[in-house]
Amino acid sequence: MNVLKQKILQVSTDLFQTRGINSTGVDTIVAVAGTTKMTLYKYFETKEELVLAVLQQSHQDFQSWMNDKLGSLNGSPNERIQKLFDFIEEWVTSPSFTGIAFIKASAEFPNEENRIHQLSSQQSREFRQFITKLAQEANIKDAEGLALQLSILFEGAVQAEQIKRGSGAIKSAKKAAKTLIDIATKQS
Amino acid sequence: MNVLKQKILQVSTDLFQTRGINSTGVDTIVAVAGTTKMTLYKYFETKEELVLAVLQQSHQDFQSWMNDKLGSLNGSPNERIQKLFDFIEEWVTSPSFTGIAFIKASAEFPNEENRIHQLSSQQSREFRQFITKLAQEANIKDAEGLALQLSILFEGAVQAEQIKRGSGAIKSAKKAAKTLIDIATKQS
DNA sequence: TTGGGGCTATACAAAACGGTATACATTGCT
DNA sequence: AGCAATGTATACCGTTTTGTATAGCCCCAA
Structure with missing residues (x-):
């Protein structure tokens, strides 16, 4: 699996667990993961x-x-x-x-x-x-x-x-x- | 307790349980309770x-x-x-x-x-x-x-x-x- | 009759939301 | 050298979010 995709997954896992899923926006995820929304939506069709x-x-x-x-x-x-x-x-x-x-x-x-x-x-x-x-x-x-x-x-x-x-x-x-x-x- | 306040509480309880808290907006609550946001925010300072x-x-x-x-x-x-x-x-x-x-x-x-x-x-x-x-x-x-x-x-x-x-x-x-x-x- | 309190109706504000469009930079392969 | 893939940067769209401002309605009591 692509390294950035994995990073997004790992960051999302962490944020979802510590802040809740609905309270975590994709903007936050990409900011923490150090990438952009375009990349996230390349690997994941929707949230x-x-x-x-x-x-x-x-x-x-x-x-x-x-x-x-x-x-x-x-x-x-x-x-x-x-x-x-x-x-x-x-x-x-x-x-x-x-x-x-x-x-x-x-x-x-x-x-x-x-x-x-x-x-x-x-x-x-x-x-x-x-x-x-x-x-x-x-x-x-x-x-x-x-x-x-x-x-x-x-x-x-x-x-x-x-x-x-x-x-x-x-x-x-x-x-x-x-x-x-x-x-x-x-x-x- | 005021009847409308109680209605809002009961409707909120139901909606929070069946849809989740973060997924339930105050607009939905007042619509189901048959009242308005002004009334809700009269009885409850914030969500x-x-x-x-x-x-x-x-x-x-x-x-x-x-x-x-x-x-x-x-x-x-x-x-x-x-x-x-x-x-x-x-x-x-x-x-x-x-x-x-x-x-x-x-x-x-x-x-x-x-x-x-x-x-x-x-x-x-x-x-x-x-x-x-x-x-x-x-x-x-x-x-x-x-x-x-x-x-x-x-x-x-x-x-x-x-x-x-x-x-x-x-x-x-x-x-x-x-x-x-x-x-x-x-x-x- | 004249208030006033409780409630409605509606419009609005500012921010956050998910998701997209466009243009550009970097990298590796042939 | 040139092409394609990968990723960045940024601006944007429409919707939904919490919360407020304003104006008016209804009913009961003095």
Whole structure:
């Protein structure tokens, strides 16, 4: 991908997260990125398209990072789902963490007909399915049920952390997750 | 409170929830409320002030409703905290439910210096303290720890429901809550 | 009847918004 | 050398934004 296009994407991601999507004009984006609107609109047809691209990149970054982390474990499937929230904590407590894009975007575009909302919804579903797979591999009986619970913990903890950084929500969610995983495991 | 002021508040609440705050102009609000901008700006100095008023009213409505529900129980403190998520489910699955205001607002105004964000943060904290009190009355040892977990479940389930209505997140959160409450109770 | 308060109607201001048009500079390839 | 692609600079367009100014209407009370 072109270097300027990537720069625009990265700057947009940062600004959208820290100021909000609707509160960030394209003029601001190009000013921070050190380019002009003409260039931005060469790579992105509309602002909506830019937002969608930002969402996709953010989600892929997170998913890839998590996949790598879990993949490098070389442990049992049971161990992998146990470690899921340790990695989530690592991601969320990183200083560069500014929130999860699809959570904020879905709040800013609540209408279910809206493309941005739809993509957010899809990404939320994808991450839940990802957890479901982990649970299935760990031979958990009600894999979908556990995955839904864990995804709620994830989104709740992220939401809490977005509303107040350093709230300790992640640690708490991690503990709750371990409890729920233990119980679901015993039932299998 | 003046009837027109209340109408403006109610219409604003509805529009902010269904279209987003930044995507809703004051022109739209007064058009739907059947009044004019002059009247709106008579009761609310700025749009920000209106948003803050909407947040306050929404939060108070929810808290009052929940207090009434729990108060009418006449049961043991243990029973009350057990029923908390039943009432949350009742609130969230109501057809008129369009989300929790402070969750959406905090996403739309991510900057912690922003007054709207600060109020959202405060309301989130207030609700957590409310749960803490329930847990303390139920003689739960780590009341704050449990309350934090339950508030994460609450915010996560609401977030999930905002992203996709009828996702079943509330039912799942309710089950998880019962599990966590049981365990916290046994440890007391 | 004569005010005055609450509200409407409408026009306006100044800025910010997304997006486009045009002209020019730079760079690399052939 | 010459061409094409990439990017810059800048001016502009139409719309929408929050917020105000002005003038008039309606109704109730003294």
